[in-house]
Amino acid sequence: MIKRLLVALDNRLNAASFTRRTLTKVFPDHWSFMLGEIALYAFLMLVLTGVFLTFFFDASQATTTYNGTYQPLNGVEVSQAFRSVLDISFDVRAGLVMRQAHHWAALIFVAAIIVHLCRIFFTGAFRKPRDINWVVGVTLLLLAIFNGFTGYSLPDDLLSGIGLRVLYSIALSIPLVGTWLAYLVFGGEFPAEGIISRLYSIHIMIIPLTIGAILTIHLALVWHQKHAQFKGPGRTESNVVGSRLWPTYAVKSVGLFFMVAAVIMALGGLFQINPVWFFGPFDPAQVTSPAQPDWYMGWMEGALRLFPPWEIGAFDHVIVPAPFFPAVLLPGITFAFLYAWPFLEAWLTGDHDAHNLLDRPRDRPIRTSLGVATLGFYIMLLVAGSNDLIAKWLLVNVGAVTNVLRVLLFVVPVFAGLLTFSLLRGLVASGARRLTDMPASAVWQSWKRDN
Amino acid sequence: MRKWLLLLGILLAGCSYGTTSAPHRPPSDVMGPETRGPVLYARDCAWCHGSNGEGTARGPNLNGDLDGGAYTHFMLSTGRMPLSSPTARAQRRTAVLTPTQIDAVIEHVKTFGGTGPDIPKVEPTTGHLGTGSELYLSNCAACHSATGTGGALTSRRAAPHLTNPDITPVQMAEAMLVGPGCRNNDSTCGFGSGAMPNFDFSETEVNSITAYVSYLQHGGDHGGFAIGRIGPVAEGAVGWIIGLGSILLIGRWVGTRMGDNE
Numbered sequence: 001m002i003k004r005l006l007v008a009l010d011n012r013l014n015a016a017s018f019t020r021r022t023l024t025k026v027f028p029d030h031w032s033f034m035l036g037e038i039a040l041y042a043f044l045m046l047v048l049t050g051v052f053l054t055f056f057f058d059a060s061q062a063t064t065t066y067n068g069t070y071q072p073l074n075g076v077e078v079s080q081a082f083r084s085v086l087d088i089s090f091d092v093r094a095g096l097v098m099r100q101a102h103h104w105a106a107l108i109f110v111a112a113i114i115v116h117l118c119r120i121f122f123t124g125a126f127r128k129p130r131d132i133n134w135v136v137g138v139t140l141l142l143l144a145i146f147n148g149f150t151g152y153s154l155p156d157d158l159l160s161g162i163g164l165r166v167l168y169s170i171a172l173s174i175p176l177v178g179t180w181l182a183y184l185v186f187g188g189e190f191p192a193e194g195i196i197s198r199l200y201s202i203h204i205m206i207i208p209l210t211i212g213a214i215l216t217i218h219l220a221l222v223w224h225q226k227h228a229q230f231k232g233p234g235r236t237e238s239n240v241v242g243s244r245l246w247p248t249y250a251v252k253s254v255g256l257f258f259m260v261a262a263v264i265m266a267l268g269g270l271f272q273i274n275p276v277w278f279f280g281p282f283d284p285a286q287v288t289s290p291a292q293p294d295w296y297m298g299w300m301e302g303a304l305r306l307f308p309p310w311e312i313g314a315f316d317h318v319i320v321p322a323p324f325f326p327a328v329l330l331p332g333i334t335f336a337f338l339y340a341w342p343f344l345e346a347w348l349t350g351d352h353d354a355h356n357l358l359d360r361p362r363d364r365p366i367r368t369s370l371g372v373a374t375l376g377f378y379i380m381l382l383v384a385g386s387n388d389l390i391a392k393w394l395l396v397n398v399g400a401v402t403n404v405l406r407v408l409l410f411v412v413p414v415f416a417g418l419l420t421f422s423l424l425r426g427l428v429a430s431g432a433r434r435l436t437d438m439p440a441s442a443v444w445q446s447w448k449r450d451n
Numbered sequence: 452m453r454k455w456l457l458l459l460g461i462l463l464a465g466c467s468y469g470t471t472s473a474p475h476r477p478p479s480d481v482m483g484p485e486t487r488g489p490v491l492y493a494r495d496c497a498w499c500h501g502s503n504g505e506g507t508a509r510g511p512n513l514n515g516d517l518d519g520g521a522y523t524h525f526m527l528s529t530g531r532m533p534l535s536s537p538t539a540r541a542q543r544r545t546a547v548l549t550p551t552q553i554d555a556v557i558e559h560v561k562t563f564g565g566t567g568p569d570i571p572k573v574e575p576t577t578g579h580l581g582t583g584s585e586l587y588l589s590n591c592a593a594c595h596s597a598t599g600t601g602g603a604l605t606s607r608r609a610a611p612h613l614t615n616p617d618i619t620p621v622q623m624a625e626a627m628l629v630g631p632g633c634r635n636n637d638s639t640c641g642f643g644s645g646a647m648p649n650f651d652f653s654e655t656e657v658n659s660i661t662a663y664v665s666y667l668q669h670g671g672d673h674g675g676f677a678i679g680r681i682g683p684v685a686e687g688a689v690g691w692i693i694g695l696g697s698i699l700l701i702g703r704w705v706g707t708r709m710g711d712n713e
Binding site: 075076100103111158252256271274280283289292294396 | 579580581582583584585588589592593594596597598600601602603604605606607609663666667671672673674675676677678680681682683684686687689690691693694695697698699701702703704705706707708
C-alpha cells in the first residue's frame with residue numbers, strides 16, 4: 001500500500017532520484033562545521049517560542065490599569081503592551097519560561113552567529129567561491145542584531161524605553177536627514193504613540209520572514225557549492241570527504257537540535273532574564289541604572305560611552321552631533337568591512353583563485369592576527385558598555401574607568417594581534433600540533449632566526 | 452597593573468577596618484543617661500565634628516537645617532559613624548554603638564541647635580505597593596537601580612544597594628528625609644560617600660516607598676537565579692558562558708567521531 005503510494009508519487013514528481021542524491025550527499029566531518037547549525041536551531045527555537053508569545057502579546061500602547069497577579073504593580077497605569085507582558089509572566093501557563101527561553105535563544109542565536117563567523121573567517125572559508133555566501137551570512141548577522149533590538153523594545157518597560165530613547169537620539173544625530181528620519185520611524189516626537197506596534201510588525205513578520213528567505217539562500221548555497229573541508233589524506237580541492245547526510249549527518253544534526261533546545265529551555269527555566277516587573281512601565285520621566293542593551297548591541301553602547309563629545313559645527317549650528325560617530329559611522333564602517341573582507345583580502349594577497357580546502361589559522365598568521373586584533377577591539381567596546389558597573393565593582397571613578405578604557409581600546413587590539421602573530425610563528429616553526437604542545441622557546445626562536 | 456594595585460590597596464584598607472575598629476573602649480553603660488551622650492560624643496565624634504557640633508576641617512557641622520534625630524540615627528545605626536579614622540570611608544557596616552548609646556548621642560547632638568527632622572515613625576504595612584513602586588521608579592531607581600542593586604555615580608561615589616535585608620524601614624525613611632552623604636563639592640567627605648538629595652515625601656508616601664523597598668529586599672525574583680539583578684551584562688555573560696558554552700561542548704561531542712583526535 002505504502003509502496004504503491006510512493007511509486008505513484010515518484011511517477012509524477014520523479015522524486016526518487018532527487019531523494020537518493022540528497023540522502024547520500026556527503027558532508028565533511030569536523031565539529032566546528034556545526035556552529036552554523038547551532039545558530040539555525042537557536043533561530044528555530046526563537047520561532048517556536050515566539051509564536052507562543054504572539055498568542056498573548058498585545059502591541060497596543062493604549063493605557064490601562066494593571067490589575068493582575070503581580071501585586072506591587074496593582075493599580076498602576078501601564079500600556080496594554082506592558083500589561084500583556086506581565087500577564088505572560090504571571091498569568092499565562094508556562095508563559096514566563098517561554099518568554100525567558102525566547103530571550104535566551106536570542107542571545108545565543110547572535111552569539112552562535114558570531115562564533116560561526118569566526119570559524120569561517122579564521123579558516124578562510126569566505127574565499128571564492130564562498131565569498132558570495134559570506135555576504136549572505138553578514139546580512140543575516142545584521143538582521144539578527146536588528147531583530148534582537150526590536151524584540152528587546154517590545155515589552156514597553158522602563159529599560160527598553162531607555163533603549164528606544166537612545167535609538168531615537170542616534171537617529172536624530174544623522175546630519176541633515178536625522179530629524180526627518182527619527183520622525184518617520186517613530187511616527188512623531190519621542191515617546192511616540194504607536195512605535196511598539198510598528199516594532200512588533202517588524203519583529204514578528206518583516207525581519208523573521210526576511211531571515212527565513214535569506215537563510216534558505218544561505219543553506220542552498222552551502223548545498224550547491226558543497227561544504228569546504230580541512231586538508232587531509234585523500235582530500236583535494238575537487239572532492240568532499242565525510243559522512244553521508246543519511247543516516248550519519250542527519251542523526252547528528254537532529255541530536256544537536258534537541259541539545260540546543262534543551263539548553264535554551266533550561267536557561268529559560270533556571271535563570272531570570274529581563275525581569276520587566278522590576279523596571280515597571282516606561283515613563284519618559286524615569287530612568288534606571290545600570291542600563292545596558294543586550295550584549296550584541298553592547299559594543300555600540302560602549303562606543304557611545306567612550307567617544308569624546310566632539311561635534312562638527314558651522315554657522316552656529318551643530319552639523320554632525322557627537323553620537324553620529326560612534327553610533328552610526330562606526331557600525332557603518334564595521335559592516336562595510338565585514339561585507340568587503342573576502343574581496344579586500346583577495347585584492348591584498350592577489351589570490352583570486354577558488355578554494356575548497358580550508359586554511360588552518362596558523363597557515364595565515366597575518367589574517368589570524370588581524371582577526372584577533374579586531375575581536376579585541378570590539379570586546380573592549382563591549383566591556384566599555386559596562387563602565388559604570390566596573391567603576392562600582394572596583395570602587396573607582398567612572399571617569400577614570402572611561403579614560404583607561406579609551407586607552408585600552410587601542411592598546412589591547414595591538415597587543416592581542418602581536419601576541420597572536422608571535423605565537424603562530426612559533427607554532428609553525430616548532431611544528432607543534434597544538435598551541436599547548438609548543439615549547440615556549442619556539443616563539444623566541446622563530447624571531448631570532450629572522451634576524 | 453595599577454588597577455590591581457588599587458584593588459589590593461582597597462582590600463588592605465578593608466582589613467585595617469577590622470583591626471582598628473576593635474580596640475574601642477568597653478561600652479560606657481555604667482554611666483547615667485545624662486553623662487553618657489556627651490562622653491560618647493566627645494570620645495567618638497568631637498574629633499571631626501567639633502565639641503559643640505560646629506564642624507572642623509575634618510568633618511561637617513551637626514547644627515544645620517537637616518541635622519537632628521533622623522540624620523544622627525541614620526549615621527550611627529547604619530554603622531557609617533563613628534569612623535575608625537577621619538579618612539575612612541563612611542559605608543554601611545555593623546553598628547559600632549549599641550542602641551542605648553546611639554539614643555544618648557542623639558539626645559546630645561540635638562542640643563547643638565540643628566533644625567532637621569526627628570526619627571520618623573514608619574509603618575510599611577500601611578503603605579501601598581503600587582504607589583511605592585511608582586514613587587520608587589520616579590525618585591530612587593535612577594541611582595539605586597529599579598531592582599535595588601545600587602549603581603555608580605560620578606566622582607567615585609556610588610549609590611548603595613538596597614536589597615540588604617538589614618536596612619530597616621526607619622533607616623530608609625531617614626535617608627529620604629535628610630539625604631545623607633555629602634554634597635559633591637564637600638571636601639570633608641570620604642572616598643565613595645554618597646550624594647543623596649533629601650526628598651519632600653508625605654508620611655503615606657514614605658510608608659509606600661519603604662513597603663516597596665522591603666518587597667525588593669525580600670523577594671520579587673520569579674524566573675530562577677536572579678544573577679545579580681543587574682540586567683543585560685550578567686545576562687550576556689550567562690548566555691555566552693553557560694548557554695553557548697555548554698552548546699559548544701555538546702556540539703564538539705556530537706560532531707567528533709569516536710577515535711578522532713581533532
